[in-house]
Amino acid sequence: MLDQSYYRKTDEIIEHYGRKAASLIPIMQDIQAEYRYLPGELLTYVASEIGVTEAKAFSVATFYENFSFEPKGKYIIKVCDGTACHVRKSMPVKEALMKELGLTHKKHTTDDMMFTVETVSCLGACGLAPTLTVNDEVHPKMTPEKAVELLEELRGEKA
Amino acid sequence: MGTMTIDGRKVEFTDEKNVLTVIRKAGINIPTLCYHSEVSTFGACRLCTVEDDRGRTFASCSEEPRDGMVIYTNSGRIKKYRKLIVELLLAAHCRDCTTCIKSGECILQELAHRLGVRDIRFENTREIHEIDTSSPSLVRDPNKCILCGDCVRACEELQGIGALGFAYRGTEAMVMPAFNKKIAETDCVNCGQCRVFCPTGAISIKNHMDEAWEALADPNVRVVAQIAPAVRVAVGDHYGQPKGRSVMGKIVNALHRMGFDEVYDTTFSADLTIMEESAEFLKRIEKGENLPLLTSCCPAWVKFVTDQYKDFIPNISTCRSPQQMMSAVIKEYFREPEHAQGKKTVMVSIMPCTAKKAEAIRPNSFTKGEQDTDIVITTTELIRMIDNFGLDFASLDPEACDMPFGFGSGGGVIFGVTGGVTEAVLRRLTDDHSKEAMREISECGVRGEEGIKEFSVPYKGMDVKICVVSGLANARKVMDRVKNGEAEYHLIEVMACRRGCIMGGGQPTRAGDRTKAARAKGLYNADNTMIIKKSDENPLVIELYDTLLKGKEHELLHNEFY
Numbered sequence: 113m114l115d116q117s118y119y120r121k122t123d124e125i126i127e128h129y130g131r132k133a134a135s136l137i138p139i140m141q142d143i144q145a146e147y148r149y150l151p152g153e154l155l156t157y158v159a160s161e162i163g164v165t166e167a168k169a170f171s172v173a174t175f176y177e178n179f180s181f182e183p184k185g186k187y188i189i190k191v192c193d194g195t196a197c198h199v200r201k202s203m204p205v206k207e208a209l210m211k212e213l214g215l216t217h218k219k220h221t222t223d224d225m226m227f228t229v230e231t232v233s234c235l236g237a238c239g240l241a242p243t244l245t246v247n248d249e250v251h252p253k254m255t256p257e258k259a260v261e262l263l264e265e266l267r268g269e270k271a
Numbered sequence: 272m273g274t275m276t277i278d279g280r281k282v283e284f285t286d287e288k289n290v291l292t293v294i295r296k297a298g299i300n301i302p303t304l305c306y307h308s309e310v311s312t313f314g315a316c317r318l319c320t321v322e323d324d325r326g327r328t329f330a331s332c333s334e335e336p337r338d339g340m341v342i343y344t345n346s347g348r349i350k351k352y353r354k355l356i357v358e359l360l361l362a363a364h365c366r367d368c369t370t371c372i373k374s375g376e377c378i379l380q381e382l383a384h385r386l387g388v389r390d391i392r393f394e395n396t397r398e399i400h401e402i403d404t405s406s407p408s409l410v411r412d413p414n415k416c417i418l419c420g421d422c423v424r425a426c427e428e429l430q431g432i433g434a435l436g437f438a439y440r441g442t443e444a445m446v447m448p449a450f451n452k453k454i455a456e457t458d459c460v461n462c463g464q465c466r467v468f469c470p471t472g473a474i475s476i477k478n479h480m481d482e483a484w485e486a487l488a489d490p491n492v493r494v495v496a497q498i499a500p501a502v503r504v505a506v507g508d509h510y511g512q513p514k515g516r517s518v519m520g521k522i523v524n525a526l527h528r529m530g531f532d533e534v535y536d537t538t539f540s541a542d543l544t545i546m547e548e549s550a551e552f553l554k555r556i557e558k559g560e561n562l563p564l565l566t567s568c569c570p571a572w573v574k575f576v577t578d579q580y581k582d583f584i585p586n587i588s589t590c591r592s593p594q595q596m597m598s599a600v601i602k603e604y605f606r607e608p609e610h611a612q613g614k615k616t617v618m619v620s621i622m623p624c625t626a627k628k629a630e631a632i633r634p635n636s637f638t639k640g641e642q643d644t645d646i647v648i649t650t651t652e653l654i655r656m657i658d659n660f661g662l663d664f665a666s667l668d669p670e671a672c673d674m675p676f677g678f679g680s681g682g683g684v685i686f687g688v689t690g691g692v693t694e695a696v697l698r699r700l701t702d703d704h705s706k707e708a709m710r711e712i713s714e715c716g717v718r719g720e721e722g723i724k725e726f727s728v729p730y731k732g733m734d735v736k737i738c739v740v741s742g743l744a745n746a747r748k749v750m751d752r753v754k755n756g757e758a759e760y761h762l763i764e765v766m767a768c769r770r771g772c773i774m775g776g777g778q779p780t781r782a783g784d785r786t787k788a789a790r791a792k793g794l795y796n797a798d799n800t801m802i803i804k805k806s807d808e809n810p811l812v813i814e815l816y817d818t819l820l821k822g823k824e825h826e827l828l829h830n831e832f833y
Contacts (some may be wrong), residue, residue, distance in 0.1 A: 152450055159449075165433030167457075168424075169447035174438045 114153050116224035122154050126161050135166045136172055140179055148184045155181075164262040169202060177232075185221045187266055191244045194234030206231060208256035212263055227263070273338030278345065286466050290331040290342065293317050299344050302353070302382050304360075304470050305419035306332045308784075309769065310428045313420050317356055318382070321669060322346045330824040354386045362393035364471070365414045368462030372410075376780060378415060380471075386698075400445070401483035405453035407632055408461035408477055408625035408776075416446050416473040418575030422465035429769060430742030432575075434459040446473075458578060460743065462571040462767045463625030463776015475776060476625055480656055482646045486617040487530040493605065496526050497597045497676075499537040501623035501772035502650045504793035505779055508786065509654050510664040515789025519799045520669020522621075525657050527670060531619070536672045538679020541686040542693070543815075544568065545592045545806035547828050549699040555760060556735075561585050563738075563753065566692055568592045570630035571767035575743055577584035577832055580750050589829040593686065594620050595636045599827040604819060621644045621653050621688065623775035626767065635830045649777025675811055681798035682806045688791045689741035689771035690717040692725065693721040693764045698805045700730060708743055720770050720791065723749060725760075736760045742769040 125142045128201060129135035139158050144150045159169035173179045190196075191206040209215075209229050213222050221228040237243045240252030244259070251262060274283050275290075276298050289312065304316035312365045314333040315457035321331045328349070334629060343349065361383060368374050382388075387405050389811055400413040408466040410488075420437065427433040434656065438447050448457045475760045486494045503519040510816045512518055519536075526534045552564050567573055567588040576583055591599065598618045605616040630636060631644035648656070657664055671677065682695030701708055716726030717737075722745040727734045738760045740746045746765045752758040768774050773790035774782065782790070820827065 119786065156449070165436065166449035167436030167447075168435050171436040171438055175440050271656075 118147075118154060119157060122157060123161075125246060126158065131162050133162055135162055136164060136169060136253050137157075137176075139160055140169075140173060141207065148188075149180045149182060152181050169196065177271075182221060183225065185226050187226060187246050188227050188228045188230065189244055189246050190230050190235070190239070192233075192235040193231045193239075194238065195225065197242040198213065200241040202254075203230045204256050205242055205254045205259045226267075247248035272338065275336060275338070275340035275342060284336045287336055290321065290334045290336050290649055292332075292344060293336050294319075294321070294331055294342070294344055301331065301344055302378075302385070303332065304378060304382075304417060305421055307421060307424075307468060310421075310424040310468075313424065316417075316419055320349060320352060322349050328352070350386075356386060356387055356439075357382050357388050357738060358391055359393065361388065361391050361418050362395055363397045364395075364417060366391075366395075371415070371472045372475045372478065373415075374799045377472060378781075389464075393438050402612050402800075402830065403453050404477065405455035406459060406461060406477065407455075407629040409454060409459075409466055409473050410464060410477050410574035411454055412473055412475070413445055413447065414470045414473075417471055418444055418446060419470060420446070421468040421470065422446065422474055425464045425468040427744075429742050429744055430457050430460070430464055430767065431742075431747040432460060435465060440763075446688040460571040460574045460578070460767060460777075461626040461629040462743070464768060465829075466625065467774075467776055467778070467780050468513030476649050477628060478652055479628070479646050479648060480652050483648055483656065485644065486619065491614055491697040492533045493604075493612075493616045494530065495529045495533040495535065495601055495616055496617060496619045496621055497537045497540070497594070497601070498522060498672075499594070499620070499622045499624070499627075499687065499772065500541065500684050500691075500794060501775060501778070501790070502621055502653065503789045503797070504687070504773060505623060505650050505782075506654060506657075510780060512665065514791075515785050515791075515793035517793050518664075518669075519665060519797075520671070521526070521667045522653070523672055524667045524670040525660075525662050525664060526621075528662060528667075529656065529660050533673045535596055535597065535601065535676040536595050536679050536683075537620075538686070539676045539809070539811060540593040540600065540679075541683035542806035543596045543600070543693045543810045543814045543828060544590055544593050544678050544686075545587065545682055545692075545699050546812060546816075547596075547698050547824070548588050549806075550760060551588055551590060552696065553700075556733075563587055563763045565719050566762075566764045568686065568692055569626070569766050569772075570624070570633070572743065572746065573832070574626070574765065574767040575631070580754070582754070584752070584832050587832050588720055589831060591636055591828055591830050592627075592630060593683075594622065594630065594644060594647075595830070596828050597676070598631075599638045600815070600819065602638065602641075602643050603674075603823070603827055606618075617645045618643060620644045620652070621648050623650050623772045623778045625649060625776040626766075626779070635832065638827060651710075651777055654779065675814075678811055680806050680809045681801035683809075684797045684801065685794050687772040688794050689720070689766050689769075690739045690764065691764065691771065691794070693717050693737055695761070695806055697728060699807055704805065718795075720780055720787070722769060735762065737762045737764070739763075740765045741767075741771055745766050807819075 125139050129138050143154055155169050156166050159166045193202050213227050242254050243252050274281055282297045287293045303317045305313045312332050314330045319331045320328050320329050322343045368380055403411040423435045425437050434448055438445050486492050503517040504515050507516050507518040508514045523534050555561050565586045567590050606613050628647040631647050682698050685691035697712045715728055722742045724739040727736045740749050
């Protein structure tokens, strides 16, 4: 059960975009921006408030890779696997990160809620391939070694 | 208006909404998996793809007819594509046809046969998903889903429920309720229209045939059947009888042969419903309370109101549905030792409806805390039982139902079609028995297949405003207007399925427009040939009120929703 504050915040967001079916995506985006994920309870709540069925809202939320029902880590690392990054060996970078963090293809977030590792299709920085972003900050020309160093740096920041 | 050329023949068209309809009118049964004229066009299955004279291919369901079009429905290229589509669908589909409940009725199976698919070249890489048996009425097997979206659109557009939706994307796409919940945890009202629309075995009726066979095999059990009105007009066409013709007599014979001890007619308890509901209606009009009266015969509609329009729960008629009245009366009858004769009574109810399975186990419709209806068998299951027994249905002689619950009036028979309950109530409310009076009632606006019918009839100096609805999406429109004070009625009759029980979720599928019309006509014809038209003139009903029902009317015939 979510705290009442979640629903109050969601009400604010709904008011901002208006109680109509067309507001569904911007509302979900704002909720996700607020909590770093889209709590399922809030999706159900939003659906009933703006008059779409729960199944339809779920359909939209699962269609877009961007929405996540799982809480994400403090640092969201998006490894680009667009064509340019892929041929410049982006996958070994991702695998190095996953190995270092103990993640799998089903498990994207570390237990301490520090890191989430995802693949994205193209970050539009093909000249800097292979590239990744940490909370929207771009890191160019990555290698598996540089990726592990980056993790250590971020962990250091935590300490 | 215009002319097009289909496979070299000139074909005229008028206002057909798409090329597909024109092609079918020209006598070519072009295959489709996702096209239903009653819901929106989806264009997902691509089986209706045709080619034009410029070599352009397009889905004929999604193309408007234009004058001068030249179309080929069976060019070499089209035939190749069409077969490949079915092959690809089968590649990611469970192929255990011999043990599938849908075998023989499955459109995918039929198309594979029709298009000559003899080999699947592709490996099936789909992961196995859990089968959802949580619903009392339906079973959802995601492994047999072909993503045509027919169930999604039926649930959302016709029924206004939207319990199912597409989820995920690409190769991971699936049809499921939100968060992959069990059907029983959603707003599903058990109407079964998803199962009517599903071309494969992905959504099917939860079967209770084994329970019925078990009871029939037990010598210590008296197995009693009741047959709902809409069943009699939907069985015959499976056995080559004319569409929509009532084959009640043959069904009764079949049930007797299978070993049913007593076979009764639910039209009898439909008459009881009319007696009780009319009295309740008059009382409410007199007091001016809890109006509009909402009919309570349809369990999917009742669940819809109790789940989603809670403010209107007091408006629901407290009358039990005909199924529940029948079972309660019969159980009471056989409770007396002289009738019981040391045997346990098992009540098998034969219904056009999947929601009746849920109604039977709804605790507020029990008598003395006991379930009255033990087993509910849909029309589809009845046909399977007849086939299973090996009866040559077409050659069976008609038999009459058993007494004392084997006869209903014409008013009871028409319960199975939208407007029937209201028409029977109106017959009850008039003292005029003449055929002119009956005809006048039938012409007041109560008949017809429209989803929402509004009309008023004079009664003792007042104008009684009535709304007759079929399809829950239509019911939602009407209820929202009533809720917002935009419309006022004295009586709202709702049947969850479009056209009423004749098109119920338990009926044989793949009924086209002709079958739909024929089923309604079949019930009206059954009424036409009935000497007794009014429920209050049914001598068995009159006698029952003086005997078994005396002092027990409320206990056996009513239930509370709050």
